[in-house]
Each structure stands twice: as C-alpha cells, then as structure tokens.
Amino acid sequence: MKRFFGIALLLILAGLAAGQDQRPAPGKVKVLLCGALIHPGTGQVQHNAMIVIEGERIRELAENSTLPAGAQVQVIDLSDHTCLPGLIDTHTHTLLQGDITAADYDEQLLKQSVAYRTILGTRSVRRALEYGFTTIRDLETEGAGYADVDLKRAINNGIIPGPRMRVATRAMDVTGAYPLQGYAPDVPVPHGVQLVDGPDNARKAVREQISYGADWIKVYSDRSYFVRSDGVLDDIPTFTLDELRAIVDETHRQRHKVASHAMALNGVHNSVEAGVDSIEHGNYIADADIKTMVQKGIYYVPTIYVGEYVAEGRAAAGAKVWLEMLKIHQETFHRALNAGVKIAFGTDVGGFDWGINPAVEFPYMVKYGMTPIQAVRSATTTAAEMLGMQNDVGSISAGKYADIVALKGDPLADITLLQKIDFVMKGGEIYKSAVH
Ligand SMILES: [Zn+2]
Numbered sequence: 163m164k165r166f167f168g169i170a171l172l173l174i175l176a177g178l179a180a181g182q183d184q185r186p187a188p189g190k191v192k193v194l195l196c197g198a199l200i201h202p203g204t205g206q207v208q209h210n211a212m213i214v215i216e217g218e219r220i221r222e223l224a225e226n227s228t229l230p231a232g233a234q235v236q237v238i239d240l241s242d243h244t245c246l247p248g249l250i251d252t253h254t255h256t257l258l259q260g261d262i263t264a265a266d267y268d269e270q271l272l273k274q275s276v277a278y279r280t281i282l283g284t285r286s287v288r289r290a291l292e293y294g295f296t297t298i299r300d301l302e303t304e305g306a307g308y309a310d311v312d313l314k315r316a317i318n319n320g321i322i323p324g325p326r327m328r329v330a331t332r333a334m335d336v337t338g339a340y341p342l343q344g345y346a347p348d349v350p351v352p353h354g355v356q357l358v359d360g361p362d363n364a365r366k367a368v369r370e371q372i373s374y375g376a377d378w379i380k381v382y383s384d385r386s387y388f389v390r391s392d393g394v395l396d397d398i399p400t401f402t403l404d405e406l407r408a409i410v411d412e413t414h415r416q417r418h419k420v421a422s423h424a425m426a427l428n429g430v431h432n433s434v435e436a437g438v439d440s441i442e443h444g445n446y447i448a449d450a451d452i453k454t455m456v457q458k459g460i461y462y463v464p465t466i467y468v469g470e471y472v473a474e475g476r477a478a479a480g481a482k483v484w485l486e487m488l489k490i491h492q493e494t495f496h497r498a499l500n501a502g503v504k505i506a507f508g509t510d511v512g513g514f515d516w517g518i519n520p521a522v523e524f525p526y527m528v529k530y531g532m533t534p535i536q537a538v539r540s541a542t543t544t545a546a547e548m549l550g551m552q553n554d555v556g557s558i559s560a561g562k563y564a565d566i567v568a569l570k571g572d573p574l575a576d577i578t579l580l581q582k583i584d585f586v587m588k589g590g591e592i593y594k595s596a597v598h
Pocket residue numbers: 253254255301510513
C-alpha cells in the first residue's frame with residue numbers, strides 16, 4: 163500500500179516540476195489517497211485509490227494515470243481509511259428536535275418561535291454534515307413555515323456549514339388530521355402542516371409551496387393505525403384519491419416530485435394509485451401495491467429506526483399498536499426487498515434527537531434483510547437517483563461533486579462503523595478530519 167502511494171506521489175511531484183507554466187491557483191487541486199474506496203453501484207472495492215479533486219468536483223481517479231501536471235497539490239493521506247461517497251439521508255426534519263410524545267411536539271410549536279427553531283435547525287444541518295451526510299432531503303418543517311428554504315440558502319451561500327438540501331417546506335394534510343389537535347374549538351392553534359381540502363385547494367397549495375421554494379411536495383396520506391385480526395395494518399386515509407391525483411398531477415406538471423407519508427394499507431394504496439414518487443415509512447404494503455411500486459418505479463423509504471425509537475414511549479402512553487407495527491414493518495421490508503422495490507435510505511431524524519447519529523439506521527436495514535453493500539447503496543446511488551441528483555452525487559467518479567467521507571475499518575464487514583465517519587468532504591472542502 164505504502165509503495166504504491168510512494169510511486170504515485172513521485173509522479174505528482176514530477177508533474178509539478180515539469181509543468182510550472184500552467185500552474186492553476188495554489189490549493190486548487192487536492193489528492194485523496196484512500197486505503198480502500200467503495201463503489202456502491204457495482205459493489206467493487208478499489209484498493210489504494212487516488213482521487214484527484216479540482217475545485218468542487220472530482221477530476222479523475224488514479225487509474226487514469228494522468229496526474230495533475232503543474233498544479234499545486236494538497237495531498238490528504240487516508241491510506242489507513244476506507245472512502246465512500248458522501249451519504250444521503252432522504253427523510254430528515256431539521257426544524258424538529260425529537261417528538262416521542264405529543265407533548266414534545268406541541269411544546270415546540272407553541273413555545274418556540276420560528277426564529278429560535280431555525281437557530282436550532284442550523285445546529286441540525288451542521289450535525290448532519292459532520293455525521294457524513296453530504297446531501298439530505300428535508301421532508302417538511304413541522305410548523306416552521308419556509309425556514310428550510312432559508313437553511314438551504316444559508317448553506318448554499320456559505321453562511322453556515324451543512325449538506326446539500328432538497329426541501330419540502332410545509333407539507334399537506336386534510337382538516338382534522340394533523341397536530342396540533344385536542345384544543346378547544348375556540349382556541350386557535352398552529353398546525354404542523356398546511357391544511358388542504360379539495361382538489362382545487364390542493365393544486366393551489368402545490369403552486370404556493372413551489373413558488374416559495376419547495377423542491378418536493380410532501381403529503382400525509384393516512385392516520386389512526388390499527389392491526390386487524392388478519393394481521394394487516396389498517397388506517398384511515400386522509401386525502402381522497404381525487405385530491406391526491408390533483409396534487410401529483412400539479413406537482414409533476416411543474417417538474418417536481420411528491421413524497422407520501424403512508425404507513426398502512428389505504429394510505430399506501432391511494433398513494434401508489436395516484437402515482438407519488440416515494441412512499442415514506444410503509445410499515446405495511448399489500449403485495450399488489452408492492453407490484454405497482456416496482457412497475458411505476460416508486461421508491462420506498464422505510465425509516466426503521468425511528469419506529470423502534472418512538473414505540474416504547476408511545477406504547478407506554480397507551481398506543482400499543484406502535485410495538486406491533488415493528489414486526490409488521492420488518493415483514494413488509496422483506497417482501498419489498500425480494501420484489502425488487504427501489505429502497506432509499508431515510509431516517510426521520512428530527513423525529514428522534516439530532517444528537518443520535520442517523521447512521522444508526524444502517525444496522526437495522528441489514529438486520530431486516532439487506533446485505534451491507536445494499537444498505538450503503540440505498541444511501542448513495544439509489545438515494546441520488548430518487549432525488550434526480552445522480553449526475554452530481556452518490557458515487558465517486560470523474561465529474562461528480564467531491565462529496566467524500568472516510569472511516570477506519572471496513573463498513574461492509576461491520577456496518578455499525580458508518581456511525582464513526584471521521585473525515586467529511588463536501589464540494590472539495592473538508593468539514594471534518596481526524597487526519598492532518
Ligand atoms: Zn418524517
């Protein structure tokens with residue numbers, strides 16, 4: 163390993179000596195020396211890999227052997243590390259700081275200003291990046307309006323550190339279906355979503371949210387879960403099929419995508435019939451709907467860990483169904499995986515505390531039946547495709563953004579190591595480094 167890098171470095175230095183005249187700006191070119199490099203798409207592991215980075219993008223991998231002549235090169239030695247593409251969490255809530263109980267949720271909406279919640283949000287996005295998530299899809303602000311658009315803008319303008327963001331802004335549900343609930347009718351309270359009733363209002367809400375910066379439209383398709391005697395997880399659907407179709411049609415017409423919170427039978431069925439782009443949670447999905455998901459290319463974002471995280475607290479508060487749902491979820495995941503549904507990594511972090519590394523989701527995916535490389539793929543290539551960002555992120559190859567993370571050891575042998583990422587680069591900039 164060392165000898166390989168020695169020779170390669172000599173080549174770089176020779177290039178430097180030979181090409182003084184065309185030298186780009188100092189520090190513009192970085193070279194990462196990776197002991198191992200995981201290519202999630204193929205599952206191939208490349209040993210002693212050299213990644214040449216120019217500006218914010220990857221210029222080439224070492225096997226092309228044309229090293230950057232004349233450049234001032236910053237060499238970053240990760241020869242005792244495994245490198246992989248920056249991770250993608252496709253289901254986050256940066257504006258929420260955990261809500262095991264309804265009281266936790268109500269308190270954030272009633273007692274914290276949107277300004278204060280946004281300040282906490284800046285901490286969430288920094289944590290996401292430091293955990294190794296260089297891209298996230300933030301699936302609604304839970305009553306904090308369009309604050310996610312501002313977080314994204316602050317990151318893109320270099321004001322605060324954070325991942326690349328795709329945002330869903332306010333999300334939608336029907337009247338009477340979403341917290342805050344249980345207050346007296348004459349006491350006006352805020353809601354965690356935009357309340358929308360009827361196809362025309364739904365179209366108007368889509369237009370409004372997109373005009374204020376929504377990349378994705380998020381809908382809540384079901385609520386009130388219960389396990390039937392035959393073991394099927396049943397629900398009360400929120401939107402009518404006509405309303406969902408109007409939302410999907412209007413969103414797609416504007417070249418955006420729809421994510422649907424759908425945990426059980428009817429919510430999932432209506433969502434796939436309407437043609438949404440991703441099913442969030444999907445604790446129970448009927449076989450016929452799994453088939454439709456494969457046919458239509460609808461993604462499944464299972465968010466396993468959050469279910470485990472909230473189950474005990476909610477069961478203790480009287481909602482025992484949350485414990486039963488865990489078993490049903492595992493069985494559904496297994497059927498979806500075997501049927502070939504595209505599964506993207508998403509955690510619902512924010513639903514649990516941002517102090518917990520969302521990479522805790524990976525061991526659950528493996529426990530539920532994925533191989534380690536499938537789990538890594540779900541958070542890189544598959545997630546990038548779902549977001550339509552596959553030309554920029556999700557893999558390490560020439561032309562992609564230099565979004566690269568590294569850790570000690572082999573995550574394909576021990577998936578929990580993904581919770582110990584100690585090197586994070588986004589767009590060629592280093593945000594975390596245990597190597598000097
Ligand atoms: Zn969520």
